[in-house]
Amino acid sequence: xxxxxxxxxxxxxxxxxxxxxxxxxxxxxxxxxxxxxxxxxxxxxxxxxxxxxxxxxxxxxxxxxxxxxxxxxxxxxxxxxxxxxxxxxxxxxxxxxxxxxxxxxxxxxxxxxxxxxxxxxxxxxxxxxxxxxxxxxxxxxxxxxxxxxxxxxxxxxxxxxxxxxxxxxxxxxxxxxxxxxxxxxxxxxxxxxxxxxxxxxxxxxxxxxxxxxxxxxxxxxxxxxxxxxxxxxxxxxxxxxxxxxxxxxxxxxxxxxxxxxxxxxxxxxxxxxxxxxxxxxxxxxxxxxxxxxxxxxxxxxxxxxxxxxxxxxxxxxxxxxxxxxxxxxxxxxxxxxxxxxxxxxxxxxxxxxxxxxxxxxxxxxxxxxxxxxxxxxxxxxxxxxxxxxxxxxxxxxxxxxxxxxxxxxxxxxxxxxxxxxxxxxxxxxxxxxxxxxxxxxxxxxxxxxxxxxxxxxxxxxxxxxxxxxxxxxxxxxxxxxxxxxxxxxxxxxxxxxxxxxxxxxxxxxxxxxxxxxxxxxxxxxxxxxxxxxxxxxxxxxxxxxxxxxxxxxxxxxxxxxxxxxxxxxxxxxxxxxxxxxxxxxxxxxxxxxxxxxxxxxxxxxxxxxxxxxxxxxxxxxxxxxxxxxxxxxxxxxxxxxxx
Numbered sequence: 001x002x003x004x005x006x007x008x009x010x011x012x013x014x015x016x017x018x019x020x021x022x023x024x025x026x027x028x029x030x031x032x033x034x035x036x037x038x039x040x041x042x043x044x045x046x047x048x049x050x051x052x053x054x055x056x057x058x059x060x061x062x063x064x065x066x067x068x069x070x071x072x073x074x075x076x077x078x079x080x081x082x083x084x085x086x087x088x089x090x091x092x093x094x095x096x097x098x099x100x101x102x103x104x105x106x107x108x109x110x111x112x113x114x115x116x117x118x119x120x121x122x123x124x125x126x127x128x129x130x131x132x133x134x135x136x137x138x139x140x141x142x143x144x145x146x147x148x149x150x151x152x153x154x155x156x157x158x159x160x161x162x163x164x165x166x167x168x169x170x171x172x173x174x175x176x177x178x179x180x181x182x183x184x185x186x187x188x189x190x191x192x193x194x195x196x197x198x199x200x201x202x203x204x205x206x207x208x209x210x211x212x213x214x215x216x217x218x219x220x221x222x223x224x225x226x227x228x229x230x231x232x233x234x235x236x237x238x239x240x241x242x243x244x245x246x247x248x249x250x251x252x253x254x255x256x257x258x259x260x261x262x263x264x265x266x267x268x269x270x271x272x273x274x275x276x277x278x279x280x281x282x283x284x285x286x287x288x289x290x291x292x293x294x295x296x297x298x299x300x301x302x303x304x305x306x307x308x309x310x311x312x313x314x315x316x317x318x319x320x321x322x323x324x325x326x327x328x329x330x331x332x333x334x335x336x337x338x339x340x341x342x343x344x345x346x347x348x349x350x351x352x353x354x355x356x357x358x359x360x361x362x363x364x365x366x367x368x369x370x371x372x373x374x375x376x377x378x379x380x381x382x383x384x385x386x387x388x389x390x391x392x393x394x395x396x397x398x399x400x401x402x403x404x405x406x407x408x409x410x411x412x413x414x415x416x417x418x419x420x421x422x423x424x425x426x427x428x429x430x431x432x433x434x435x436x437x438x439x440x441x442x443x444x445x446x447x448x449x450x451x452x453x454x455x456x457x458x459x460x461x462x463x464x465x466x467x468x469x470x471x472x473x474x475x476x477x478x479x480x481x482x483x484x485x486x487x488x489x490x491x492x493x494x495x496x497x498x499x500x501x502x503x504x505x506x507x508x509x510x511x512x513x514x515x516x517x518x519x520x521x522x523x524x525x526x527x528x529x530x531x532x533x534x535x536x537x538x539x540x541x542x543x544x545x546x547x548x549x550x551x552x553x554x555x556x557x558x559x560x561x562x563x564x565x566x567x568x569x570x571x572x573x574x575x576x577x578x579x580x581x582x583x584x585x586x587x588x589x590x591x592x593x594x595x596x597x598x599x600x601x602x603x604x605x606x607x608x609x610x611x612x613x614x615x616x617x618x619x620x621x622x623x624x625x626x627x628x629x630x631x632x633x634x635x636x637x638x639x640x641x642x643x
Contacts, residue, residue, distance in 0.1 A: 012587035015588045017594075017625040020326050021263045022595030023319060023620055027334055031318040031341030033298065034295065034312040035617030040081045040603070041069045042091050043260055043306040047289075049134050050264050052101060053188055054271060058232065064295065064304035065638070067103035070094050070110065073300060073593060077113025082538050082602035084551075087624050089121045090131040090439075097135070100192050115196055122297035123199035128439040136187070137268075140194045143185040145203075148223035148433040150230070151179040151238040154245060156500045158355060166442035169422040172352070173249065173262030175436075177269035180242050183227070183235065184272045187372050222434055243273050250281055251370040254288025258368030260308045263289060308606070308613070313345050314367050314379050315617045322621040325628035330589050339398065341384055341388045347375040353412065356424045360411040363404030372595025376421045378450045378490065380405045381457035386434050386459060402553035406461055409454055410468045417471035418479075419454045421490070440607035447489030448479055448497045452504035459507035467506055474503055477516055479499050484519030485548070492556065492603045492612070495536045497584070498524060499559025503566035512567045520569050523548070524560050525579045532586035534560040541608040554597035555615075557583050558622035565629050583628055586622040587623050596620055 027033055044065045051057035064591035068114040072079055074093075078087030079095045096114045102292055118124075124132070142517065153174055156163040164172045207214035246266050249256055256262040267285050275282050294306045304549055320338050324330065344366070350362050351373040364380035366372065384405050392398045412424045422425055431437060451472050458469040480486055480501075481494070488496030502520050506512055526548075533552025540546035550556075561583045564576035591597055597619045604613035 002211070002327050002531060012584055012589055012627060015591050016326055016593030016624065016631060017626070018591065018593075019310055019620060019624045020323065020328065020595070021371060023322065024334055025532075026617075026620075027319070027338070031227070031337035032312045032337075032340075033315045033617060034622075035313055035315055035605075035615055036308060037307050037309050038614035038616065039308045039606075039611070040088075040091055041072050041079050041098075041305075042094050043308050044069055044263060044304070044489070045094040046134060046260075047306045048098050048101055049137070050267065052190075053137055053186075054286075056277065057308050059099075062102050063172075063321075065301045066099055066104070067298055067300055068305045069098055069102075069515060071303065071429065073114070074149070076114075076119045077110065081610070082593045084613065085122070085538060085599045085612075087117065089118065090127045092118055092121075093127050093131055094126060096197065097140070097194065101190065106196060108191070116377060118197050119199055123201065125199055125201050129325070130439050133181070135194065135507070136185075137181075137252060139187040139189045140373070143187075143332070144224065146182075147220050148227050149179045149182050149185050149436055150227060150243050152230075153179055153238075154242050155234075155238055161428070161430050162434075165352065165423075166426070166428050167442055168264065168426055169176075169352055169525065170257060171351055171437075171440070171442040172261060174259045176242055177246055177262065177265040180239060180246075180269035180415065181265065181272060183230075204262075209314075216433055216435055224231055228262060239273065243270070246270065248280055249373050249374065250285065250349065250599060251288075252296055253291065253368075253370035254284030254286070256285075257374055258309055258366070258371040260292070260306065280317065282563055286323060289437060292356060308611075310368050311615065311617075312369055313342070314382065315615075316342060316620040317365075317379065317382040317386050318617070318625075319391065321382065322624035324386065324389050325625040325632070327628060327632070330389055335390045336392060339387055341390050342387060343401055345405070347372050351375065353423055353498065359402070359412055363406075363408030365405065366413070374422055375408070377409045377601040378421050378453055379448075380409050381453040384409075385453075385460050385597055391517035401462065406457065410455065410463075413454075413471065414446050416446060416596050418448075418451045419451050419472070420444040420446045440610050443628075448476060448486040449488050451475055452497075452500040455506050455547075456504035459504070464508040473505065473508055473510065476505060478489075480516055480519070483547075484516075484521075484523035486520070487606065489608065490595065490605050492537050492538050492550075492605060493540045493608075495524075495527070495534055495556045495559050496603070496605075499503065499556075499563045501510055502563035506566040512569060517567050521564060521576045522562060526575055528560070528579050532582035533557040533590075534583065536603075538605070538612050541568070541605075552586060552590075553599050553601050553603055553619070553620040554587060555599060555603045555622045557586055558626035561587075561626040562622070565626070565633060568633075580630065584627065586625060591623075597623060623640040 032640035049457055068316055079091045081088045081554040113197055132141045136143050154164055158165055181473045205216045209218060221316055256266045269281055273572050293304055295302055295304050316338050318336060318577045319342055345365055347364055347366055348362050349372050366373040367379050378468045385401050387398055413419055421444055423444045431442045463469055485494035486497035486501045498520050529552045531552055534556045535550035535552045536548055537546045537550035564580050568576050602612040602614040604615045606613055
């Protein structure tokens with residue numbers, strides 16, 4: 001270690017102490033942590049449209065939401081799906097409609113700029129299906145010009161192609177209520193139109209019938225013909241089955257899946273099926289949605305925005321690991337409170353995952369406050385990694401919960417050896433071919449980041465030598481990119497994937513000097529920014545030119561450091577050594593006085609290429625883990641002499 005590195009360590013330790021203090025201050029008295037999940041203004045636009053459709057929109061909440069939507073508009077008149085990202089047509093259209101609903105005149109300067117850009121980008125005709133569904137609800141688009149999704153879909157047996165369990169859990173929860181909405185084809189006109197957003201372009205001609213696109217376009221025509229004259233008894237059976245399916249999946253907080261899309265579409269479906277607003281399911285659903293609202297002062301008055309999801313279980317698991325990595329004693333009261341809360345959040349009932357794994361006992365954890373239907377392997381892996389290190393007053397309870405979580409997660413391994421987030425073997429691509437599916441991932445195949453987290457969990461509980469872990473290792477090695485990185489499904493992007501996989505492989509016994517690890521280290525070193533940090537713009541999901549490129553962020557720098565530290569055991573000389581020192585120095589130098597870091601960039605991924613998240617706690621928990629592991633590997637700081 002050089003003299004310069006030794007001199008830097010006291011400031012590194014000070015930065016870590018400041019960050020730990022800040023993280024402690026954010027813990028709820030009940031034991032959990034939760035950072036805001038920032039997304040884009042489609043959440044707020046659709047919330048206003050939902051309330052308008054249900055007849056419950058109020059002037060005050062409309063004004064607050066409109067202020068927020070206006071504040072996110074850029075100089076060119078557009079809205080984006082992430083901070084600093086390119087303009088997004090559908091997001092801009094939904095924001096425009098919401099502001100018109102709020103009373104902004106179409107000839108106002110900000111809406112004229114938006115309208116000019118919308119037309120130049122292809123107009124309403126070029127928006128995604130989900131945007132046009134919202135327009136159709138108010139007569140601003142024809143239901144005849146939307147792909148048809150009949151409610152009879154729910155009657156397909158589990159072995160039949162395109163049955164609802166061929167879809168990812170978030171997609172099936174959205175599709176089932178939307179088939180009900182589609183069957184009703186409701187129209188509740190607004191006092192304004194959207195003709196100024198149209199280009200008049202004719203639809204593209206149908207693709208050849210021997211292509212998937214062409215075949216499904218022709219199937220859609222058949223479905224539209226059936227929709228005009230459905231079999232009455234079959235349609236009634238399907239509607240009843242869909243209603244029962246939706247109601248059975250409403251969670252304790254009133255929501256569906258803990259996420260906005262199935263939540264709002266389930267409310268729409270139940271409303272159209274005749275459930276009054278004061279029905280318990282509707283009342284709980286609307287009250288729960290209000291719990292996702294954030295209100296705060298803005299420059300022009302109160303603003304109001306809606307979180308697409310909430311992540312207390314995930315955030316708490318990461319916070320526990322961060323504090324332990326920072327050297328906080330395992331019996332610290334904050335850690336024990338967190339462990340108590342996490343034990344209470346364990347999922348002990350069967351959900352949709354049991355369709356593919358009928359003999360598997362329940363266990364594990366979900367992402368949200370209430371989501372018993374859909375625990376996930378990613379959360380479970382992170383909770384196990386943290387819980388098993390806490391010195392709890394009831395170690396038997398910890399061991400039992402950990403054992404159940406590990407057994408459930410192992411049972412969710414897909415046939416190819418990898419792990420997906422919510423389902424096993426959810427890999428059939430037929431749903432992705434449907435004309436309806438032009439937005440977001442609709443299947444849940446294994447991913448490198450989830451598989452890595454599960455592998456690291458298995459290593460942590462002493463199962464690195466077992467066959468599930470061996471198969472996971474083989475899957476990860478087979479899915480390493482040619483450049484040495486790994487794709488990040490749930491975080492941006494190759495920095496996230498590589499930051500997850502390298503520590504997992506090393507923990508599972510892969511030699512840090514092996515070729516796959518050396519290639520990953522070389523990729524990280526090559527993509528370090530000149531300022532010492534790491535960043536990767538979300539455009540990397542669509543444009544390979546952005547892979548590994550972007551402004552430095554605290555979370556992405558920490559991910560890279562976690563990988564480099566894992567690949568650089570104490571006492572070894574590695575290619576990542578100098579990069580580690582520069583990365584640590586960047587974190588220390590960019591820390592705020594309160595111990596936090598600024599991170600306006602979005603580094604979380606909902607749907608690659610379509611929907612992104614800014615996890616406000618990422619900028620804190622991951623740097624704490626990175627700095628803590630760095631100082632732990634470096635050993636105790638040299639004595640400064642007597643005070």
